[in-house]
Amino acid sequence: MREIPLKEQSIVLIGFMGVGKTTIGQAVAKKLYRDFIDIDEEIERRFGMPPKEIFAKYGEAVFRQHEKEIISEICHKKLKVISLGGGAFLQKEVQDVCLATTTIFFLDLSWDSWKDRISLLIDSRPVLQGKNMEEIKQLFDDRQPIYGQHHSRVVTDNQEIEEIADYIADSLKLAWELYA
Numbered sequence: 001m002r003e004i005p006l007k008e009q010s011i012v013l014i015g016f017m018g019v020g021k022t023t024i025g026q027a028v029a030k031k032l033y034r035d036f037i038d039i040d041e042e043i044e045r046r047f048g049m050p051p052k053e054i055f056a057k058y059g060e061a062v063f064r065q066h067e068k069e070i071i072s073e074i075c076h077k078k079l080k081v082i083s084l085g086g087g088a089f090l091q092k093e094v095q096d097v098c099l100a101t102t103t104i105f106f107l108d109l110s111w112d113s114w115k116d117r118i119s120l121l122i123d124s125r126p127v128l129q130g131k132n133m134e135e136i137k138q139l140f141d142d143r144q145p146i147y148g149q150h151h152s153r154v155v156t157d158n159q160e161i162e163e164i165a166d167y168i169a170d171s172l173k174l175a176w177e178l179y180a
């Protein structure tokens with residue numbers, strides 16, 4: 001398949017759950033006049049239920065299979081901004097298709113900042129349920145290496161959503177100019 005020119009590639013946001021992929025992705029899409037796709041919302045639309053219910057009713061493996069298929073389909077679309085779920089990059093096929101077809105930003109939030117956000121996340125994220133803080137920290141640490149494969153890393157500690165989205169949009173515009 002022909003390579004997608006840099007400027008036309010979809011932008012993909014990765015990182016641990018709760019770092020802001022969905023919120024920041026929406027803001028970046030607006031700034032770049034692109035369509036926004038959130039993979040969790042896409043799975044929810046197709047299943048007719050949110051990830052938490054899919055996990056409870058069908059199990060994580062079914063969720064991951066659909067997640068992989070949907071990402072493989074959507075990454076080939078041009079000019080989108082796509083936010084993945086935090087566990088999507090656990091799958092090698094997802095890493096490979098995203099690296100080959102899109103520009104990937106890793107949203108990097110420290111554990112100290114992340115743990116202050118837990119009350120916003122605990123009810124809706126099935127992967128966190130039933131875990132104590134030590135186990136969640138272990139999951140956070142275990143997952144960091146999977147985000148090592150990216151094209152650009154953005155440290156998001158103490159940054160407002162709009163500031164992060166501006167940074168991503170501006171750095172993309174610069175890269176498009178430099179590599180045109």
Ligand SMILES: Nc1ncnc2c1ncn2[C@@H]1O[C@H](COP(=O)(O)OP(=O)(O)O)[C@@H](O)[C@H]1O
Nearest residue numbers: 016017018019020021022023024120159160161
């Ligand atoms: N930079 C930020 N500063 C403060 N709150 C944020 C920031 N980014 C995201 N949030 C909040 O954190 C929560 C999780 O954000 P979300 O975009 O759903 O993350 P993800 O998609 O990575 O799981 C939301 O309530 C969101 O408003």
Ligand SMILES: O=C(O)C1=C[C@@H](OP(=O)(O)O)[C@@H](O)[C@H](O)C1
Nearest residue numbers: 017018051085086087125126127
């Ligand atoms: O990290 C994970 O395994 C998950 C993260 C969630 O997405 P966010 O990263 O957008 O919270 C969602 O895909 C599901 O609850 C599983």
Ligand SMILES: [Mg+2]
Nearest residue numbers: 021022040085
């Ligand atoms: Mg999200």
